[in-house]
Amino acid sequence: MSRLAINQYYSEVDRIIQYGGTRKESSLEIAFQNPLNSYCKTRDFMLMPKLDYCTKISQVIYFYDIVKNILILNSD
Helix, strand or coil: HHHHHHHHHHHHHHHHHHHHHCCCCCHHHHHHHHHHHHHHHHHEEEEEEEEEEEECCCCEEEEEEEECCCCCCCCC
């Protein structure tokens, strides 16, 4: 990831805190996704904001901000 993208991330975080008045992770999530998404595009990956997975005992587990490639691995 480039230094420019990192500096833009910090600027965006500061702006979100200034306008929103909060440092909650859910508020800063979009600022994190932007540089990560640009990194993924250059390497032919995809950023999945939310991914659910059902276990063998039918329990659903949610993953957030997952970087995936074209290979889809199923555990069925």
